[in-house]
Amino acid sequence: MATVTGYPGSFQKMDLEHKAIERIKMASDMSLHHYGLPLVCTYSGGKDSDVILELFKRSGVQFEVHNSHTTVDAPQTVYHIRKKFREIELCGTKAEIQMPTYKGVPCSMWTLIPQKGMPPSRLMRYCCVVLKETGCANRFIATGVRWDESNARAERGAYEVIGKTKADMITATDEIMLMNDNSIKRTMTENCMRKNKMVVNPIIDWRHRDIWDFIQSEHIDYNPLYDCGYKRVGCIGCPMAAKSRWKEFSDFPTYQRAYIRAFDKMLEGLKARWKDKPPKWKSGYDVFLWWMGDKNVEGQMDLFEDGFVSEN
Numbered sequence: 470m471a472t473v474t475g476y477p478g479s480f481q482k483m484d485l486e487h488k489a490i491e492r493i494k495m496a497s498d499m500s501l502h503h504y505g506l507p508l509v510c511t512y513s514g515g516k517d518s519d520v521i522l523e524l525f526k527r528s529g530v531q532f533e534v535h536n537s538h539t540t541v542d543a544p545q546t547v548y549h550i551r552k553k554f555r556e557i558e559l560c561g562t563k564a565e566i567q568m569p570t571y572k573g574v575p576c577s578m579w580t581l582i583p584q585k586g587m588p589p590s591r592l593m594r595y596c597c598v599v600l601k602e603t604g605c606a607n608r609f610i611a612t613g614v615r616w617d618e619s620n621a622r623a624e625r626g627a628y629e630v631i632g633k634t635k636a637d638m639i640t641a642t643d644e645i646m647l648m649n650d651n652s653i654k655r656t657m658t659e660n661c662m663r664k665n666k667m668v669v670n671p672i673i674d675w676r677h678r679d680i681w682d683f684i685q686s687e688h689i690d691y692n693p694l695y696d697c698g699y700k701r702v703g704c705i706g707c708p709m710a711a712k713s714r715w716k717e718f719s720d721f722p723t724y725q726r727a728y729i730r731a732f733d734k735m736l737e738g739l740k741a742r743w744k745d746k747p748p749k750w751k752s753g754y755d756v757f758l759w760w761m762g763d764k765n766v767e768g769q770m771d772l773f774e775d776g777f778v779s780e781n
């Protein structure tokens with residue numbers, strides 16, 4: 470089993486669990502009131518998803534479960550999701566796996582890369598926008614976002630309104646939500662809520678070890694990849710995953726070949742489009758090595774300096 474570093478005590482566990490369930494209950498009430506639809510538990514197949522799913526079951530609220538099929542998850546993750554969704558449906562809860570589309574046509578990471586004309590990167594996470602973030606429009610959703618996962622998440626709140634731009638984003642703490650009606654309305658107007666996606670992050674204050682303690686003590690079935698040395702599970706080769714990508718491609722070489730084929734197709738498109746300034750990469754394999762951070766690839770390119778991507 471993945472890292473378990475000692476149990477912080479039953480009182481703390483009860484407190485975290487109680488607080489998370491209260492957040493789910495409050496979000497559920499708001500979802501039914503403002504959207505007329507149940508709260509959606511988003512599920513990725515990772516450990517945090519399994520914890521929030523269990524908390525939803527314990528909360529007693531009516532809910533739905535949603536997964537965005539990324540097309541780059543490991544087979545173990547896909548099987549784990551399908552297994553969990555079968556169990557949920559047998560209990561009478563709606564569980565939907567949404568297949569991705571781009572410009573109205575079914576797509577995958579491998580068709581998206583040639584269409585976008587660049588590999589996904591930390592700066593250009595177009596795959597997230599297309600493969601992960603299109604579902605549940607105008608719904609109230611719950612995610613497994615936690616503060617201790619990254620610094621970028623430190624500014625997130627237990628409750629959020631996701632607008633079209635970062636400036637439109639509103640976050641709120643439990644305290645604000647528990648204050649009087651006027652305060653809530655000042656923070657999240659009904660109009661704003663109806664037009665945007667509302668988010669509750671029930672386990673935002675859980676630490677890594679709280680997650681594993683809960684999974685272990687409550688005997689929750691989790692993704693078997695964690696027992697194969699994975700600290701996080703998600704898209705194979707995700708540019709956000711840094712060093713673990715080499716292990717991922719060593720364990721899943723089919724995905725490496727699929728990326729290289731997609732980069733080959735991307736290069737064909739770029740050569741046809743940029744006849745007067747063809748890309749310096751000679752093959753999809755060159756692109757793959759560049760993408761993986763190999764500094765010794767012949768024909769190194771900078772997506773910005775070489776004019777393939779504009780910063781605007």
Ligand code: SF4
Nearest residue numbers: 594596597600704707
């Ligand atoms: S590869 Fe990374 S950036 Fe792309 S969809 Fe997956 S998680 Fe998002």
